[in-house]
Every structure is written in structure tokens, then in C-alpha cells.
Amino acid sequence: MTRNDWLRFGTVAIVAVVALYLLYPFWPLNKVVKLGLDLQGGVRLVLEAEGVADMTPADQTKTIEQVITILGNRIDQYGLANAEIRRFGGERILINLPGATDPEEARRLIGQTALLEFRRVIQAGTSPLDDLIPTSSDQEVLKDRDGIPYIVDRDPLLTGAALSNAVVRTSQSLQNVGQLYIALSFTQQGAEQFAKIMRQMSVNDLLGIVLDNTIYSAPRITESIKEAAQEGWRAVQNQTTITGRFSTDEAK
Incomplete structure (x- = not known):
């Protein structure tokens, strides 16, 4: 990867x-x-x-x-x-x-600009019928677009203010040709914070991507993320992308 x-x-x-x-x-x-x-x-x-x-x-x-x-x-x-x-x-x-x-x-x-937050996920539901209960006042329940609940830390790890730029592009790679992705650039302070967060989180932890209090995804932390974060903030400042595979219905 x-x-x-x-x-x-x-x-x-x-x-x-x-x-x-x-x-x-x-x-x-x-x-x-x-x-x-x-x-x-x-x-x-x-x-x-x-x-x-x-x-x-x-x-x-x-x-x-x-x-x-x-x-x-x-x-x-x-x-x-x-x-x-x-x-x-x-x-x-x-x-x-x-x-x-x-x-x-x-x-x-x-x-107004949509509020983008990165939140630590404590527990992820699997169905809209799941009744998840926070175990601390520092936690709260947010739902994704399908109504599935997630317990997340109330305070965000990072917000969109950490970004200096974000550009929508189309992948030209053979594996993902035509796939939309976002190339993110962090401010130096934002990159330092992001690298620190990645170093503190464990492999397979979930990082909730929250937009206007709705969870849009919760990717798992991978070894490659940890390795990049260990190299320092410069390794993540202009090298972060947001991608995904989805159907038209899922995008809606």
C-alpha cells in the first residue's frame, strides 16, 4: 500500500x-x-x-x-x-x-462551512436497532447515514481547521481509474497533531470521520499509517488522501 x-x-x-x-x-x-x-x-x-x-x-x-x-x-x-x-x-x-x-x-x-471532525470510535454498531450506551460523560452516540449508532469521544481529535487545502481529483491508477479521491494538505500544526494522533492510536482502532454530527466513515488504523506517522509530520503533511469504493446508492 x-x-x-x-x-x-x-x-x-x-x-x-x-x-x-x-x-x-x-x-x-x-x-x-x-x-x-x-x-x-x-x-x-x-x-x-x-x-x-x-x-x-x-x-x-x-x-x-x-x-x-x-x-x-x-x-x-x-x-x-x-x-x-x-x-x-x-x-x-x-x-x-x-x-x-x-x-x-x-x-x-x-x-456556513460544514464542520468536519475526526473522532475516536469507542464502539461501532452493526444495525440501526443497536442500543449503544456510553459508559462515560466524555462519550456520546452519533449515527451514520443509515442510522447505525457509534459511541465516540465527545471531543474531536482534529477538525477541518487543521487542513490548509483539499482538492478533489480523479484517480488515474489502473486499479482505481476514474475513482474520486481528495488530496489533503495539512498546516504544519495540523500535520504535527495528525501524526501524533496516529502514533497514539493502535492498529485496527477506528477513526470516525464526522461531518455535521453525522458519521460518514470509520476507517481502521493500519500499519502503514503508523509507519508514516513515526516518520514525523512532514511524512503526512501533503501525502494524505481520502478515497473509497461505493455504489451510487451508497453515495446518496
Whole structure:
């Protein structure tokens, strides 16, 4: 295994590093749109995804769908009922919020950067029916996209603030041609922290990748990760990738 392969988890985490910015100002609507939602007094936002213009049409569609999933989860968390989120043109996403009463607040919630965290996994469930109970106040239960619970440390080991850059790329290797991956670059401080964390964790420990309080993957720590971390922060600063194999349904 090459160092570029040593951190693997579901590529739906691509959403964490595909920057979104507001393309058009929000404005109240006074008409009924195609799905029949009466948006008078509501809010419409149009977002455009950066970093997807150079992708193949299939990869672009896949990434936009992932962004829509994340935005839908975020809107659900804030209780904005009857929201409509759909692709709008090649790289844009249309969000209609009929229940929003504060346009500025809606804009802030939708436009804010997703919170990416790396959490230590204490115990992983295998079914949404599993009833996992934390044994300490320092732990909490988070769920993945399928509702499967995980007991994780409440405090993150690392956050997205440790990253200096993240670029979405398509693999050209014979084994993984066409597969999306993210090339991560850490700040020096972030690389030092990441290497230290890897040295402290044991082989086969689970590292939870958490985005907006939802677990998107929990890869196992491997020998190659430990070896790279032992070399020091420079060995991990610009050599970390996020990859994964998944079906279209899993990506959604």
C-alpha cells in the first residue's frame, strides 16, 4: 500500500471540502413553483459548487448529489420544514425554504462551512436497532447515514481547521481509474497533531470521520499509517488522501 492510499473512507466526505458559495442573493417568492410549494414569504437560495467544472459529467453529478444530501441533513436539523433542494443547471443547487421567516438566518445556516471532525470510535454498531450506551460523560452516540449508532469521544481529535487545502481529483491508477479521491494538505500544526494522533492510536482502532454530527466513515488504523506517522509530520503533511469504493446508492 502506498502512502497515498493509507487513509480511506467513503468519498461522500468530498462534500466537506467542496466549497459552496452563494451565487445569487436570496429573495422572497410570490408564486407557486413546480412542486407546488407556496413560497410567498419564504426564501430561495441558489448555490454553486466550486471544484467540479473539470470533473466528468458522471462524477460531477455524483458530487452534486452528495452536496444535496448534506444540505438536506443540515436543513432537517434546523427544522426548516417542506424544503425543496434540487440541482439547478450544471453546477448549481436550488434551495426553496417555504418555512423560513428570517432570510439572513437561513442564508447563514445554509452557507456556513460544514464542520468536519475526526473522532475516536469507542464502539461501532452493526444495525440501526443497536442500543449503544456510553459508559462515560466524555462519550456520546452519533449515527451514520443509515442510522447505525457509534459511541465516540465527545471531543474531536482534529477538525477541518487543521487542513490548509483539499482538492478533489480523479484517480488515474489502473486499479482505481476514474475513482474520486481528495488530496489533503495539512498546516504544519495540523500535520504535527495528525501524526501524533496516529502514533497514539493502535492498529485496527477506528477513526470516525464526522461531518455535521453525522458519521460518514470509520476507517481502521493500519500499519502503514503508523509507519508514516513515526516518520514525523512532514511524512503526512501533503501525502494524505481520502478515497473509497461505493455504489451510487451508497453515495446518496
